[in-house]
Amino acid sequence: MLEVKNLHVEVEGKQILNGIDLNVKPGEMHAIMGLNGSGKSTLSNAITGRENYSVTKGDIIYKNESIVEMEPNERALAGIFMSFQYPTVIPGVNNTYFLRAAVNAKRKYNKQKEYDAASFLKFVKSKLKEVEMDSKYLKRAVNEGFSGGEKKRNEMLQLLCLEPELAIMDETDSGLDIDALKIISKGINNYKNKDRSFLVITHYQRLLKYIEPDVVHVLIDGKIIKSGGKELALELEEKGYSWLES
Amino acid sequence: MNESKNAVIDQRVKEDYKYGFVTDIESDTLAPGISEKTIHYISGKKKEPSWLLDWRLKAYRKWLKMKEPNWQNVNYKNIDYQDISYFSAPKKNELKSLDELDPELLKTYNKLGIPLDEQKMMNGIAVDAVFDSVSVATTFREELKSHGVIFCSFSEAAIDYPEIVQKYLGSVIPHTDNYFACLNSAVFTDGSFVFIPKGVKCPMELSTYFRINEAKTGQFERTLIIAEEGSSVSYLEGCTAPMRDENQLHAAVVELVALDSATIKYSTVQNWYPGNPETGEGGIYNFVTKRGLCSGKNSRISWTQVETGSAVTWKYPSCILKGDNSVGEFYSVALTNNLQQADTGTKMIHIGKNTKSTIISKGISAGKGQQTYRGEVKIMKSADNARNFSQCDSILIGDRCGAHTFPYIDVRNQSAIMEHEASTSKIGEDQLFYCNQRGIDTEDAVSMIVNGFCKEVFNELPMEFAMEATKLMEVSLEGSVG
Numbered sequence: 001m002l003e004v005k006n007l008h009v010e011v012e013g014k015q016i017l018n019g020i021d022l023n024v025k026p027g028e029m030h031a032i033m034g035l036n037g038s039g040k041s042t043l044s045n046a047i048t049g050r051e052n053y054s055v056t057k058g059d060i061i062y063k064n065e066s067i068v069e070m071e072p073n074e075r076a077l078a079g080i081f082m083s084f085q086y087p088t089v090i091p092g093v094n095n096t097y098f099l100r101a102a103v104n105a106k107r108k109y110n111k112q113k114e115y116d117a118a119s120f121l122k123f124v125k126s127k128l129k130e131v132e133m134d135s136k137y138l139k140r141a142v143n144e145g146f147s148g149g150e151k152k153r154n155e156m157l158q159l160l161c162l163e164p165e166l167a168i169m170d171e172t173d174s175g176l177d178i179d180a181l182k183i184i185s186k187g188i189n190n191y192k193n194k195d196r197s198f199l200v201i202t203h204y205q206r207l208l209k210y211i212e213p214d215v216v217h218v219l220i221d222g223k224i225i226k227s228g229g230k231e232l233a234l235e236l237e238e239k240g241y242s243w244l245e246s
Numbered sequence: 247m248n249e250s251k252n253a254v255i256d257q258r259v260k261e262d263y264k265y266g267f268v269t270d271i272e273s274d275t276l277a278p279g280i281s282e283k284t285i286h287y288i289s290g291k292k293k294e295p296s297w298l299l300d301w302r303l304k305a306y307r308k309w310l311k312m313k314e315p316n317w318q319n320v321n322y323k324n325i326d327y328q329d330i331s332y333f334s335a336p337k338k339n340e341l342k343s344l345d346e347l348d349p350e351l352l353k354t355y356n357k358l359g360i361p362l363d364e365q366k367m368m369n370g371i372a373v374d375a376v377f378d379s380v381s382v383a384t385t386f387r388e389e390l391k392s393h394g395v396i397f398c399s400f401s402e403a404a405i406d407y408p409e410i411v412q413k414y415l416g417s418v419i420p421h422t423d424n425y426f427a428c429l430n431s432a433v434f435t436d437g438s439f440v441f442i443p444k445g446v447k448c449p450m451e452l453s454t455y456f457r458i459n460e461a462k463t464g465q466f467e468r469t470l471i472i473a474e475e476g477s478s479v480s481y482l483e484g485c486t487a488p489m490r491d492e493n494q495l496h497a498a499v500v501e502l503v504a505l506d507s508a509t510i511k512y513s514t515v516q517n518w519y520p521g522n523p524e525t526g527e528g529g530i531y532n533f534v535t536k537r538g539l540c541s542g543k544n545s546r547i548s549w550t551q552v553e554t555g556s557a558v559t560w561k562y563p564s565c566i567l568k569g570d571n572s573v574g575e576f577y578s579v580a581l582t583n584n585l586q587q588a589d590t591g592t593k594m595i596h597i598g599k600n601t602k603s604t605i606i607s608k609g610i611s612a613g614k615g616q617q618t619y620r621g622e623v624k625i626m627k628s629a630d631n632a633r634n635f636s637q638c639d640s641i642l643i644g645d646r647c648g649a650h651t652f653p654y655i656d657v658r659n660q661s662a663i664m665e666h667e668a669s670t671s672k673i674g675e676d677q678l679f680y681c682n683q684r685g686i687d688t689e690d691a692v693s694m695i696v697n698g699f700c701k702e703v704f705n706e707l708p709m710e711f712a713m714e715a716t717k718l719m720e721v722s723l724e725g726s727v728g
Contacts, residue, residue, distance in 0.1 A: 050679050072682035081683070088680040092698030101694065102684035109685070141698065158684065 001026045001063065001197045002047070002166055008057035009039075009046045009222075016042040018222040019058065024166070027194040031208060032201045033233065034219035035241055040201045041085060043219070044170045047199075048082045049075050062166065077109040081164030083155040085171040090142040095154070098142045099124060103161050127160045130190065132183050148175035156187045167191070168199045173207035185210030205233040218244055269353075269459050276333040278462060282306065285432055288333050292401045292435075295408055298415075305421035305431035312425050319618040319650060320587040322531060322558045325495055330464040332433045336377060372397055374438045374454040376467055384438075386450065395448050395479075396441040400468050403439035410441060414472055418501040418539045418566070426497040427535040430466045434499065437467035442477040442508070451708055453482040458518075458530070464495040471501070473508035475542065480511040482711055485518050485555070491528045493521075493557060498534045506542030506569065513707055514551040514563075515715055521557035523613070526585035529557025536563035540572035540598075548575040549592065550706040552715045554722045557586060562620065564593035567601035567629075574603040577703040579715070581722055582615025582647070591621035591652075596629035596662075605636040608700050611647035622654040625662040632662045640670040641699050643692070693720045 004022035008015065016039045024030050034040050046053045047060055049072035059066050067075050090098065103123075104114040115123060121138075128135060131153045143151050152172055159167055169188070173181060188211050192198060200213060208216075208230065216232040217224045218241070225244055226232065276287060285306055289299040314325075372386035374397065390397050396407065404411050421431035438454040458465045473479055485496075496518065502510050521529025532555075538547035549563040559582075565574030576592035594603035609617045617640065625632045640649035649670050657664065673695055681691035697704070697716055704712045 048683055051675060071687075072679060073685050073687050076683050076685040084680065084683075088674065088676045090677055090680070090695060090698055092701035093694055098681075098684075098694070101686050101690065102681075105685040105687070105690075162684065 001028070002199070003061040004043075004047070004058070005061065006058035007043075007046065007055065007060060009042055010054050010056050011042060011052055015056075016222050017046065020219075020222070020224055022199075022217070022224070024197045024199060026165075026197055027192070028215065029192060029198040029200060029211065029213045031213035031216045031233065032199065032219055032224075033203070033205070033216060033236060036203065038219045039222040040203075040219055041170060042222075044082055044168045044199070044201055047075075047168060048072055048080060073105070076162075076164075077106055079165035080168070081159055081162055081166070082168040082170055083152070083159060083172050085174060087143045087146075087151040087155055089144050091144055093142050094138075095140055095142050096121065096124065096138040099138075099158060099161055102158065106162055124157075124161060127157055130160055131156045131187055133157060149177055149180035152176055152180060152184060156184055160187065160191065165195065166197050166199065168201065170201045171203060172200070173202055173204065181207065182210060205237045208233045220244060273459075274333075274335050275463065276331050278331045279328045280306075280330070280332060280433065284332050288433060288435060291333065291335075292404070294401075294404055297408075297412060298404055301415070301421070302432050302434075305428050306433075308422055309425070309428040309432055312428055314425050318560055318589045319620075319652075320558050320560055320589045320616070322587075323493060325493075325531070327429075329462070330495060331462050332464060332466070333435060334459075334463045372450050372452050374399060374452075376436055376438070376454060376456045377459060390448075390450070393449055394443040394446055396439065397452055398439055400434075400437040400439045400470065403470070407439070407441070410472065411439070411470065414470055414501065414503055416501075418503060418537050419499055419535055424535060426533045427499050430468060430497050430499045430535070433464075434466045434468040437469040437498070438471075438481075438483075439469070440471040440479060440481060442471075442473045442479045444474040445476045446474075447477065448479040451480050451482060453484065456483065456485040458485075458494055458496065462492065462494075464497065466496075467498045469498070469500040470503075471510055471512070472503045473505065473510050473545075475506045475508060477505075478509040478511075480513070480708060482513040482515070482708060484515045489519050489522075489528060491522075493529055493531055495531045495533065496556075497531075498536075500534070500536040500563075502536075502538035502547055504538065504540050504542060504545035504547050504569075504572075507544040508542060509546045509548075510538060511548045511550070512536075512538070512563070513711060514549075514553070515707075515711055515718065516551065516553045516555050516559070517718060518555035519557075520555050520584065520586050523584040526557065529586075530555065532556035532559045532561065534561040536561060537566065537593075538564070538574070539566045540569050540574060540601075542569040542572070543598075544571045545569050546573040546575075548573075548577070548706070550577040550703065551579070551590075552703070552707070552718065553578070553580040553588060553590060554718050556588075559586075559588040559590055562591050562593055564595070565603065566595045566597065567603065567632075568597045569601075570598040571600045571602075572598055573601070575706075576603075576605045576607070576621075577706045578607045579610070579700045579703045579719075580608070580617060581610045581719065582612070582617045583722055584613040584615065586613075587616045589618040589620055591619045593622040594624070594634060596623075596625045596632040596634070598628070599630045599632075601629055601632050603632075603634045605634070605638070606702050607636075607638045608703055609638070609640040609649055610643065610696060610699070611640065611649050612643040613647060615647045616650075617648065618650040618652065620652045620654075622656070623664065624656045625659050625664075627658045629659050630661050632659065633664075634662070635665045637667045639668070639699070641673055641696065642670065643673045643696075645672075 002024040007020040009017040218226045374384040518530035
């Protein structure tokens with residue numbers, strides 16, 4: 001599904017990632033753990049193609065193709081989704097309208113019939129239940145006046161509507177209360193299947209109580225210094241990161 | 247932005263001005279230049295009563311002594327007032343019915359999406375079409391008349407309803423008001439006249455479409471709308487012009503008068519030719535004076551403007567809230583792309599008790615566009631319990647444009663409540679990326695974000711025009727991210 005090879009990434013002239021290797025197979029969930037400033041978000045931004053995150057060396061292969069030269073929206077259409085750490089507010093743009101534009105862009109790309117307003121509403125309402133969101137959020141502007149937990153649930157709603165094959169969850173657990181955390185985890189667990197992969201980026205192992213990664217990677221100073229099973233996360237919780245730093 | 251994004255943007259920015267064609271029509275165009283003779287000529291052409299000629303001449307003599315103002319935050323080439331033609335009219339002008347209209351003219355308005363054939367008209371909208379210096383057609387007159395509503399060209403009104411015109415002409419904007427209003431008072435050619443009698447709710451939307459066609463002509467129209475006690479009207483003006491290399495001056499005056507409990511809603515969708523996007527050559531100088539007088543109790547005047555055209559826009563639609571409990575509103579979206587400049591805003595003058603005003607201004611700058619919001623809120627001593635809410639937001643697209651805000655607040659009564667909010671933001675890389683990450687391309691993302699930004703104002707426009715405005719923004723702007 002996703003293969004990251006010796007990835008070096010520079011942000012505004014500063015080297016952040018120093019040779020990352022990752023191999024996420026279909027149906028797998030990988031967790032990337034690390035302290036602030038270790039390069040976790042840089043990795044997710046590089047995979048999704050954000051401006052100013054330049055790949056200076058190495059490659060990102062998605063479904064057997066290099067995506068380094070692809071536009072961010074093309075990568076999204078190809079099935080890569082990122083749940084944002086800080087979802088952006090877009091004032092005046094209705095949440096349903098935004099969501100429909102996104103879903104229709106994808107349907108058009110897949111040569112499917114686009115949703116009209118009525119059929120989309122039916123579609124989105126069925127998804128709302130899964131994230132236990134009230135339909136009043138559909139009428140608001142995108143993320144405007146949403147609490148931290150509501151924003152993350154809205155991200156989850158978008159994920160469910162867009163049905164990506166690779167979902168990157170960037171610090172999804174930050175700023176979440178325990179109820180929201182459970183809802184999101186449940187959403188992830190229900191969504192995951194043999195064809196869908198997750199890359200979960202997190203600072204703490206809190207989220208990992210509710211979801212089960214197949215592989216855990218520890219990121220320090222832009223390099224993966226250790227990989228292991230779920231037990232690695234527990235070890236980190238106990239000992240912190242310092243024992244891994246040489 | 248990366249290169250491919252820039253390519254998309256450049257292509258969009260270069261999109262041609264859709265209304266830039268010239269109509270090949272035989273016109274009576276006065277040789278350039280201004281003098282008392284010019285004014286006699288215009289007045290004679292229109293067979294005006296002598297009091298109106300005298301009024302024009304008085305204004306002209308005053309204008310000669312005035313100086314062109316220079317306090318504005320826009321730059322433009324000096325205007326040579328002797329190089330402008332002050333009158334141009336299609337030759338076939340005297341009409342008994344719309345059927346006699348020159349087919350070229352009909353074609354022109356059809357091309358602009360404004361059919362003048364009543365059968366084909368959009369339902370419930372009456373149109374006055376002004377071509378260069380004259381009104382060429384006014385639709386639905388008879389039907390309106392049956393409700394007592396007068397909707398005709400200004401020139402006809404001066405002849406048919408002289409007592410109303412004489413009573414209100416210059417009553418809100420005296421000829422001495424400012425340089426351009428004074429010039430307009432001397433040489434104004436045509437425009438619309440609306441009179442809504444006591445208690446009548448105007449049964450349809452009224453609108454005027456202004457078209458400048460001839461080269462080297464100026465357009466100086468004058469619009470007067472009077473709403474008597476308890477009446478209401480919604481009026482919309484639209485404007486377009488051909489692409490020409492020289493700048494053309496448009497100096498209009500619009501006066502509104504609302505008596506007790508009357509409501510006037512005045513909307514503008516301004517799309518004059520903005521000039522060459524690369525060189526800045528040509529384009530309209532849009533120097534307009536618009537003011538409404540809420541003279542009666544509980545009256546209400548609402549200005550909504552969507553300003554996307556013109557090389558230079560310089561206007562402040564204002565309200566004088568004289569009647570107790572009167573309400574003034576100003577909703578504005580102004581867009582400056584490429585080399586366009588705008589200095590626009592409003593004045594709210596509170597005189598009566600419990601008067602209320604609302605100002606919502608949305609400025610969008612793209613390319614090398616420069617934009618200024620300038621507004622004045624004045625609470626006079628007599629205005630007990632006056633309230634004002636102002637919100638001025640600017641959005642910048644790219645890093646070569648500018649936004650400036652000059653709010654003036656003058657409060658002379660302690661009981662006033664004033665609120666002012668202002669924000670300037672760049673169209674966020676984060677917003678664009680967020681949309682991109684959801685599969686929405688940059689072009690669609692920009693128009694989505696900008697339309698969201700303008701929503702509060704577009705909501706104020708009559709339905710059909712709100713859609714037109716949304717489309718207009720898309721054409722004027724789509725993908726203009728730099």
